[in-house]
Amino acid sequence: MSENPYLPATVEVLDVISESHDVLTLRLDVKKTSHMPGQFMMLSVFGFGEIPVSVSSSPTITDYIDLSVKKTGSVTSVVHETQPGDTVGLRGPYGRGFPVDEVGDNDLLFMGGGIGLAPLRSFIDYIRDKRDDFNDVSVLYGARTADDMVFRGEFNDWRSMFNLHLIADMECEGWYGRVGYVSELLSEVTLDTENTIAIVCGPSIMMKCVVGELKKLWYPDDKIILSFERRMKCGIGKCGHCNIGDKIVCIDGPVFSFDEVRDSPELWG
Known part of the structure; x- marks a missing residue:
């Protein structure tokens, strides 16, 4: 570079x-x-x-x-x-990435929507290559239709190592899986909320719904990790295009714990 x-x-x-x-x-x-x-x-x-x-x-x-x-x-x-x-x-x-070195003995719950699976894939494949260093991993992923799902060629590989659950917002030809929203997949996994870190990335409305469901499960705010996609211009914190409250996404993020940003009025904007 x-x-x-x-x-x-x-x-x-x-x-x-x-x-x-x-x-x-x-x-x-x-x-x-x-x-x-x-x-x-x-x-x-x-x-x-x-x-x-x-x-x-x-x-x-x-x-x-x-x-x-x-x-x-x-x-x-x-x-x-x-x-x-x-x-x-x-x-x-x-930017600041996921807390790879701070996971410790926690289980990991990845929740992605649409193209939001892209940054999660980087962490998921990192775990796959260092599997002995991590505990239980669940991946919950959804998209508008099955045809909108990305990295489909890797699902079988992930399924052999992790708990993978898929869902589509609407039915389409050839899709025989669940229909609904990503947040509904939480019913398919058993969570120890005090010892599981949730890592979430997707459209704002999806992330808002997922966080709402996680809070109903009494998830601690510092164990909900969010990756935000905002319109970033310079990438080094000089242009002011990507602020969430007093946070600059391209410098302080794009990864934040929920307790860092929960009070920002621009959180889901």
């Missing part, structure tokens, strides 16, 4: 992986990155713009990094035209 925090390094796209009809993963030629699960990079398409993207690959992988991008606007639409062999700009990693 570039030594100048404002100057992107030029990196090659090794592969482009389709995750769903509107999400793809760029596999980039970045070796020995220092990122931790939950951190993000600033990805630029030269001549079009720059966007913040969570790293979706595990730090245990040392010969590339994955960035998973949903098509939502002009820059992401150009990203979706990228081909293997193209070059893109990259700055980072930035």
Whole structure:
């Protein structure tokens, strides 16, 4: 990576992986990155713009990094035209990631919605590669339809190691699993709330509902970990685009415990 925090390094796209009809993963030629699960990079398409993207690959992988991008606007639409062999700009990693070294003897409960599974995947795969270092792991994931689910090719691998439960907001052809919302999957797992850390990422409305359900279970605020996606511009806390109250998401986050941000009026905005 570039030594100048404002100057992107030029990196090659090794592969482009389709995750769903509107999400793809760029596999980039970045070796020995220092990122931790939950951190993000600033990805630029030269001549079009720059966007913040969570790293979706595990730090245990040392010969590339994955960035998973949903098509939502002009820059992401150009990203979706990228081909293997193209070059893109990259700055980072930035932000505070998940508390990997603070998990201790706690069990882990991952709850993701839609593209929110991307940063969670980085931590989940990290645990997979260091399985003996972690206790029980449950992954609860949902999307609008089964066709909107990302990383589907990895579900069998995760299911062999973790407690994986899936749900779709609505029925679609070929889907025989549960229909409903991610928060409803809490009924399928047995939780020791004093000894389980919940890690949540997804659309704001999904995260709000999940936190509400976790609080009904008397979950301690400091054991609810949230990864926020806000419109970040510079990535280094200078532009003021990503504040939640007095917190700057790209510096103080994007990962926060609920007790750090629960009183912010912009929390679910």
